[in-house]
Amino acid sequence: MAKHVAVLMGGWSAEREISLRSGKACADALTRAGYRVTAIDANRDVAAVLTAAKPDVALNVLHGRPGEDGTLQGVLEILGIPYSHSGVLASALAMHKGYAKAVFRGAGIPVADDLVASRLEAAQRHLMTPPYVVKPMAEGSSVGVFIVTEDHPHPPQELFRDDWAFGDKVLIERYIPGKELTCAVLGDRALDVIEIVPATRFYDYEAKYAAGGSKHLLPAQILPNVYQEVRRLSLAAHGALGCRGVSRADFRYDDRGTGKLVCLEINTQPGMTETSLVPELAAYAGITFDELVRWMVEDASTNR
Numbered sequence: 001m002a003k004h005v006a007v008l009m010g011g012w013s014a015e016r017e018i019s020l021r022s023g024k025a026c027a028d029a030l031t032r033a034g035y036r037v038t039a040i041d042a043n044r045d046v047a048a049v050l051t052a053a054k055p056d057v058a059l060n061v062l063h064g065r066p067g068e069d070g071t072l073q074g075v076l077e078i079l080g081i082p083y084s085h086s087g088v089l090a091s092a093l094a095m096h097k098g099y100a101k102a103v104f105r106g107a108g109i110p111v112a113d114d115l116v117a118s119r120l121e122a123a124q125r126h127l128m129t130p131p132y133v134v135k136p137m138a139e140g141s142s143v144g145v146f147i148v149t150e151d152h153p154h155p156p157q158e159l160f161r162d163d164w165a166f167g168d169k170v171l172i173e174r175y176i177p178g179k180e181l182t183c184a185v186l187g188d189r190a191l192d193v194i195e196i197v198p199a200t201r202f203y204d205y206e207a208k209y210a211a212g213g214s215k216h217l218l219p220a221q222i223l224p225n226v227y228q229e230v231r232r233l234s235l236a237a238h239g240a241l242g243c244r245g246v247s248r249a250d251f252r253y254d255d256r257g258t259g260k261l262v263c264l265e266i267n268t269q270p271g272m273t274e275t276s277l278v279p280e281l282a283a284y285a286g287i288t289f290d291e292l293v294r295w296m297v298e299d300a301s302t303n304r
Contacts, residue, residue, distance in 0.1 A: 002034055002035055002036045003035050003036065003056045003057060003297070004035070004036040004037075004038065004053075004054070004055045004056045004057070005030050005035045005036065005037050005038070005055060005056065005057050005058070005059055005297055006038045006039075006040050006050060006053055006055035006057070006058045006059070006081075007023050007026055007027045007030065007037060007038070007039050007040065007058075007059045007061060008023070008040050008042045008046070008058055008059065008060050008061060008062055008067065008072065009022060009023025009024070009026075009027075009039065009040070009041060009042065009061045009062060010023065010041035010042055010043075010062070011041075011042045011043075011062045011063075011064070011065070011066060011067055012043070012065075012066075013062070013063060013064025013065050013066075013067075013068075014064060014144075014165070015063035015064040016064075018063055018271055018273070019061060019062050019063045019064075019067070020041070021273045022061045022063070022271055022272035022273050022276070023039060023061045023272075024039070025272060025273050025274050025289070026059055026061050026272055026293045026296075027039045029289055029290045029293040029294070030059070030293060030294070030297065032290055033290055033293070033294050035297065038053050038055060040053065042062055042066070042067065042072070046072070046075065047075050047078075047079065050075075050076075050079055050081060051079065055081060056082070057081070057082050057083070057084075057297055057300045058076055058081050058082070058083040058084070058300070059083075059084050059293070059296060059297055059300070060072060060073075060076075060083050060084050060085050060269065061269070061272055062269060063269050063271065065095075067269055068091060068094075068095050068267075068268055068269040069091055069092055069095040069096075070087075070088040070089065070090075070091040070092030070095070073086070073087055073088045073091050073304070074088050076302070077302055077303070080302060081302070082300040082301045082302050083300050083301075083302070083304070084245050084246075084296045084297065084299065084300045085244065085245040085246060085247075085268055085269055085296070085304075086241075086242070086243045086244045086245065086247065086268040086304060087242070087244060087303070087304030088304075089242060090241045090242040090243045090244065090268060090304075091268050091269075093241050093242075094241050094243065094247075094265070094266045094267070094268045095268070096137060097135060097137055097171050097265055098114075098116050098137055098169075098171055100241060100265060100266065101114065103240050103241055104237060104240060104263055106240075107236060107237075107239075107240035108236075109233055109236055109237050109240060109263050110233075110260070110261060110262050110263065111262050111263055111264075112173045112174045112175075112176055112252070112262045112264070113128075113173070113174040114171055114172060114173040114174065115127060115128065115171075115172050116137070116169055116170070116171055116172075117169070117170060117172055118168055118169060118170075119159040119164060119166075119167075119168055119169070119170050120159065120160065120168075122134060122155055122159055122170050122172060123155050123156065123157060123159035123160045124155070125154075125155065126148070126154075126155060127155075127172050128172050128174065130148050130149055130150045130152060130175075131147065131148060131149045131150060131174075131175035131177075132147075132148050132172055132173060132174055132175050133145065133146065133147050133148070133172070133173045133174075133175050134146045134148065134155070134156060134159070134170050134171070134172055134173075135170060135171045135173060136166035136167055136170060136171075137167055137169045137170065137171055144165075144166040146158070147175060148175075149175075173264075176252035176253075176254055176260060176262055177252075177254055177256070177257060178252060178253050178254040178255045178256060178257070179195050179220070179222065179252070179253045179255050180195065180196045180197075180198075180250070180251070180252060181193055181194065181195055181196070181220055181222070181230055181250070181251040181252070181253055182194050182196060182248055182249065182250050182251065182277055183230050183231055183234040183248070183249055183251070183281070184234070184246065184247070184248045184249075184270070184277065184278045184281045184282070185234050185235055185238040185243070185246070185247045185248075185249070186245075186246055186282065186287075186292075186295070187245070187295075187299065188235075189235075190231040190232070190234045190235045191231075191281040191282065191284070191285050192218060192219050192220075192231075192281055192284050192285065193218075193219060193220040193222070193227050193230045193231060194216045194217065194218045194219075194220055194277060194280065194281060195216070195217040195218075195220035195221065195222070196214050196215075196216060196277075197214055197215050197216075197217060198214045199214055199215070216277065216280060218280060218281070218284055219284075222253065222255065226253060226255075226261060229261060230249075230251055230253075230261070233249065233251070233261075233263055234247075234249040237249050237263055237266050238266065241266060241268075243266060243268055244299075244301075244304045245296055245299050245300075245304075246270065246278060246292075246296060247266050247267060247268050247270065248266070248267045248270040248277060248278055249263055249265070249266050249267075250263070250264045250265055250266075250267070251263055251264060252264060272293070274289050278292070279292060
């Protein structure tokens, strides 16, 4: 009998739409591979829906909360349903940028200088000499991020907004000029390195990072020793947080100045549309999208 897979997607985070696209792509791939598939748009009744569906495995394709912060992982552990990607602790750590960076520092993984502040304090005055980046503590990297350059007389005033939805604490991080690099880890294997080249220069903090609007250079055009160091650090960061399955680590590399390479964060639930970064890296390694999705399902377990 075909294995029954519940593909968990959607949810209520700011990244809902990309999750729905990831989920549909994965569900289609599993259907092609002969699995019995139930697509579930995860809501607050997800435990009851899963109990009724009785899947053999859950493929977690949620981005942001509750799928990426350990919450859904805890539900799946309680229900005893094997699931993909990282477990409760690794997911919660990776989602909280401040705690993740503390673990990285302890493991000898280079990170940018930073400080944590209340959003209102961060809105009143420059707490770090520009250029710096303001990030929510626990949102997907595409949401609520501002780059503050030397020519900005004041911090981003959006932080004062009554409808600010990204928490009261923000991470203020030294801006590292240069290249944006990303590398995926599949199990115990680091794949290759992509350079993400934005179509426009995101120097105005009024312009948030946008999905799309960039091209991907694969392999990244960087020195061979730096390329291998990105791969080594991706695997080290994956291990330091205790990640499982697939993850993606993001880096900044100052290729024209200091030569500084820093790890920004790990994504424990990276995008899984057929044009997303991880499937692109897998394809470069000779792994088709259908093979990648099947691997994630077969890798699923509890006690992750």
